[in-house]
Amino acid sequence: MNKLKKSLAVIATLAIASTGLxxxxxxxxxxxxxxxxxxxTAAATTAAAGSTAAAGSTEAAGxxTAAAxxxxxxxxxxxxxxxxxxxxxxxxxxxxxxxKFEELNPDKKGKLEYKNVGSKGQEAHEQYATYFKGxxxxxxxxxxxxxxxxxxxxxxxxxxxxxxxxxxxxxKGNYAYTVAIGTNKNGVLKGASWQATPGAYVYNKEMAExxxxxxxxxxxxxxxxDWDTFTATAKKLQDEGHKIAMxxxxxxxWQVWQYNRKNxxxxxxxxxVIDEFCKTxxxxxxxxxxxxxxxxEGQWTDGWNAMGQGEDTMGFFFCTWCLGKGGQLEKTSGxxxxxxxxxxxxxxxPSAWAWGGSWLGLSPKCNNGTLAHxxxxxxxxxxxxxxxxxxFKGEFVNNPNVMKKLVDEKKNQNPALGNAxxxxxxxxxxxxxxxxxxxxxFDSQIKDAFNKSVEKYVKGQVADYAAMENxxxxxxxxxxxxxxx
Amino acid sequence: MATAAQRRIKSVSYAKYGYxxxxxxxxxxxxxxxxxxxxxxxxxxxxxxxxxxxxxAGTSINCFVGTQNFKTILVGGTDFLSMGAHDxxxxxxxxxxxxxxxxxxxxxxxxxxxAVWFTDLRVKMPGKGFFKVVMYMxxxxxxxxVAGLFMTLVGDSKYSVLNVFLMNRGMxxxxxxxxxxxxxxxxxxxxxxxxxxxxxxxxLMSGIQGINESLFEAAEIDGANSTQTFWRITFPLLKTIMxxxxxxxxxxxxxxxxxxxMFHTGNIINxxxxxxxxxxxxxxxxxxxxxxxxxxxAASVILFVITSILGALVFWVQRDKDAMELAKKRRQAVKExxxxxxxxxxxxx
Numbered sequence: 051m052n053k054l055k056k057s058l059a060v061i062a063t064l065a066i067a068s069t070g071l072x073x074x075x076x077x078x079x080x081x082x083x084x085x086x087x088x089x090x091t092a093a094a095t096t097a098a099a100g101s102t103a104a105a106g107s108t109e110a111a112g113x114x115t116a117a118a119x120x121x122x123x124x125x126x127x128x129x130x131x132x133x134x135x136x137x138x139x140x141x142x143x144x145x146x147x148x149x150k151f152e153e154l155n156p157d158k159k160g161k162l163e164y165k166n167v168g169s170k171g172q173e174a175h176e177q178y179a180t181y182f183k184g185x186x187x188x189x190x191x192x193x194x195x196x197x198x199x200x201x202x203x204x205x206x207x208x209x210x211x212x213x214x215x216x217x218x219x220x221x222k223g224n225y226a227y228t229v230a231i232g233t234n235k236n237g238v239l240k241g242a243s244w245q246a247t248p249g250a251y252v253y254n255k256e257m258a259e260x261x262x263x264x265x266x267x268x269x270x271x272x273x274x275x276d277w278d279t280f281t282a283t284a285k286k287l288q289d290e291g292h293k294i295a296m297x298x299x300x301x302x303x304w305q306v307w308q309y310n311r312k313n314x315x316x317x318x319x320x321x322x323v324i325d326e327f328c329k330t331x332x333x334x335x336x337x338x339x340x341x342x343x344x345x346x347e348g349q350w351t352d353g354w355n356a357m358g359q360g361e362d363t364m365g366f367f368f369c370t371w372c373l374g375k376g377g378q379l380e381k382t383s384g385x386x387x388x389x390x391x392x393x394x395x396x397x398x399x400p401s402a403w404a405w406g407g408s409w410l411g412l413s414p415k416c417n418n419g420t421l422a423h424x425x426x427x428x429x430x431x432x433x434x435x436x437x438x439x440x441x442f443k444g445e446f447v448n449n450p451n452v453m454k455k456l457v458d459e460k461k462n463q464n465p466a467l468g469n470a471x472x473x474x475x476x477x478x479x480x481x482x483x484x485x486x487x488x489x490x491x492f493d494s495q496i497k498d499a500f501n502k503s504v505e506k507y508v509k510g511q512v513a514d515y516a517a518m519e520n521x522x523x524x525x526x527x528x529x530x531x532x533x534x535x
Numbered sequence: 536m537a538t539a540a541q542r543r544i545k546s547v548s549y550a551k552y553g554y555x556x557x558x559x560x561x562x563x564x565x566x567x568x569x570x571x572x573x574x575x576x577x578x579x580x581x582x583x584x585x586x587x588x589x590x591x592a593g594t595s596i597n598c599f600v601g602t603q604n605f606k607t608i609l610v611g612g613t614d615f616l617s618m619g620a621h622d623x624x625x626x627x628x629x630x631x632x633x634x635x636x637x638x639x640x641x642x643x644x645x646x647x648x649x650a651v652w653f654t655d656l657r658v659k660m661p662g663k664g665f666f667k668v669v670m671y672m673x674x675x676x677x678x679x680x681v682a683g684l685f686m687t688l689v690g691d692s693k694y695s696v697l698n699v700f701l702m703n704r705g706m707x708x709x710x711x712x713x714x715x716x717x718x719x720x721x722x723x724x725x726x727x728x729x730x731x732x733x734x735x736x737x738x739l740m741s742g743i744q745g746i747n748e749s750l751f752e753a754a755e756i757d758g759a760n761s762t763q764t765f766w767r768i769t770f771p772l773l774k775t776i777m778x779x780x781x782x783x784x785x786x787x788x789x790x791x792x793x794x795x796x797m798f799h800t801g802n803i804i805n806x807x808x809x810x811x812x813x814x815x816x817x818x819x820x821x822x823x824x825x826x827x828x829x830x831x832x833a834a835s836v837i838l839f840v841i842t843s844i845l846g847a848l849v850f851w852v853q854r855d856k857d858a859m860e861l862a863k864k865r866r867q868a869v870k871e872x873x874x875x876x877x878x879x880x881x882x883x884x
Contacts, residue, residue: 346691346709347692352687353694498803501803502803506806511806523619524618524619526615527614528620528818530584530585531584
């Protein structure tokens with residue numbers, strides 16, 4: 051017994067003492083040069099895995115164009131016993147993609163699968179991290195614009211897409227902004243996107259004619275052509291005694307506004323940037339919320355799913371992936387054959403904008419090189435299959451040539467929009483997308499903090515804008531690495 | 536004279552098998568319980584950055600920072616980081632106390648009343664077993680389902696059950712109960728009561744059933760009415776079980792997390808509901824690419840200290856004064872006797 055006690059005591063003491071021994075690397079004001087043991091080992095492992103091979107021959111940080119690398123060999127082996135595993139945060143995209151891929155390659159049937167972590171935004175990001183840490187099989191995974199930098203700037207999680215045997219020229223046909231976002235700080239292309247995500251204003255045709263007298267999308271566009279007009283139209287509806295909100299949710303308006311923000315949320319020294327935009331948006335949100343210009347529902351709620359069937363929401367801010375098969379438009383209008391299904395139409399709305407976007411990232415642990423190559427090629431490189439998928443899913447694929455052709459040929463008819471072609475409107479918006487330099491690694495967290503403060507403001511939980519800004523600063527300061535003055 | 540074999544048998548100790556058999560538990564306990572526990576205390580004194588990502592003070596999880604984390608949380612500071620952490624912690628602590636007090640007292644009153652009714656010999660209630668089961672039922676439902684259920688019932692959306700009901704009857708604007716300061720707290724208090732009163736009731740019932748029945752019978756013969764029986768017999772004899780309930784509920788209440796955390800739509804947690812446990816979770820989780828373990832650990836330690844103090848306080852208030860008085864008297868008597876012995880001894884010389 052005494053021995054047991056002693057050995058336990060020794061173990062406990064050693065364990066405590068060992069933490070004390072971990073060096074701090076000088077005083078507490080030390081610079082980022084202080085690396086921990088853990089990260090050094092992690093870097094060593096990845097280096098051993100050979101994923102950093104391409105990092106040496108790349109351009110300087112800050113460049114948005116990937117270094118032109120010639121098509122090399124596929125660096126990944128094929129393990130026939132393992133399926134191509136794609137990690138995603140919902141079932142909306144990768145499901146249909148696999149379906150299409152198997153349709154195009156019948157011999158590959160059953161060799162692909164996807165893991166759905168079933169969450170969104172920051173939460174999905176975290177679910178991924180857990181999945182990766184668990185050492186589970188993953189070959190490709192879907193990344194979101196808000197947090198893509200956490201992955202593509204980290205060689206532990208992502209390998210260059212070109213390692214699959216592509217050259218960077220293969221992605222020339224893509225929208226330039228998607229390539230810019232998929233390129234990391236060292237100029238290595240780490241993410242390939244299959245979609246561009248321009249958005250528009252989708253409205254209820256019958257209501258527009260009844261309350262505004264707008265018979266065509268062009269006429270409707272006159273009522274919503276800029277934000278002043280949009281507000282005036284919303285006010286007109288309220289003044290005439292109709293309880294109709296012009297916009298669906300604050301969340302939807304936020305997507306339009308945040309895209310049109312001039313500055314990035316953090317400057318190059320990681321300082322939070324609070325500009326005129328913050329005040330303008332917060333005041334507008336308050337005005338809309340208080341006056342019923344926007345509904346009080348939240349995005350991704352039952353209310354959002356239901357409001358398209360009522361007579362109290364004029365329109366929605368929807369982007370490409372809300373309009374496709376199984377998208378939000380279909381849901382909110384009651385599903386195929388539902389009450390308001392097909393009674394919507396689309397116009398550009400107050401400003402061009404884009405919402406989110408998805409990039410395929412390549413895991414350094416990929417063990418289905420050929421399949422991964424074919425999959426990425428089918429949806430991001432090959433124009434024929436991309437056009438095919440665009441019509442199949444109603445997806446705005448990431449290639450202006452393909453989209454232009456589809457619009458010109460008038461091939462796409464969206465039953466949820468009364469057989470109108472959303473691509474025609476969205477194609478115009480897509481050409482205006484420019485996210486250059488506006489994405490930071492803090493985005494999802496800063497936006498969460500900002501929206502939380504705005505919600506407090508519109509609900510009257512903070513007194514005025516100054517108090518709201520203060521509240522926002524306090525929340526943003528909690529984000530590690532971000533400086534708030 | 537024992538033979539060699541006899542000596543050997545004598546020297547065989549079976550005790551070591553006992554240790555061997557219990558060893559797995561202790562090993563698992565030390566690795567998975569004791570060590571993490573200790574680690575929390577240690578982490579509370581270390582910085583918040585991870586790896587190359589340093590926190591605002593330029594420290595990481597490997598740097599000993601002394602009581603800096605505690606200072607930031609308890610005292611605050613002039614920078615936005617300290618102000619935010621400090622304000623949040625106190626706001627969340629306030630929420631915790633309000634929600635706990637608001638659910639504990641009504642809950643124990645309700646449970647006590649029901650427990651007395653269910654155990655009263657004179658109340659011939661039909662279907663006692665049925666009610667016991669039904670009342671315990673909410674406790675079986677997962678917290679996530681309960682939060683979702685109540686969100687559907689009384690959420691802010693104009694499509695929530697309550698709002699649909701009221702708006703069909705002429706109300707203009709949907710009620711915003713789930714985000715209002717007091718309405719949301721009230722809802723969570725209600726949920727907590729609804730979920731836990733059955734459990735508390737069962738516990739109190741077992742306490743009451745443990746009281747000698749002859750006491751109740753004697754009281755009845757003496758002509759005591761049920762109020763008198765309750766205040767003179769049931770309540771005083773229930774003290775131990777009440778203290779137990781109070782303690783467990785207090786510890787649970789201070790760590791309350793699930794319903795307050797989940798009762799919201801979107802990804803914005805209601806600031807009037809967030810508890811200290813939510814603060815702890817937020818600090819290491821929200822920012823999980825570079826988690827602030829230091830603040831989380833420090834907040835946990837603060838919560839631990841507060842819980843210990845309150846627990847000790849409960850014991851102190853509920854201590855058995857008579858028994859302590861007796862013990863004190865006995866000690867004094869012993870002292871007195873010893874002194875006398877000493878003095879007596881002195882005289883004898």
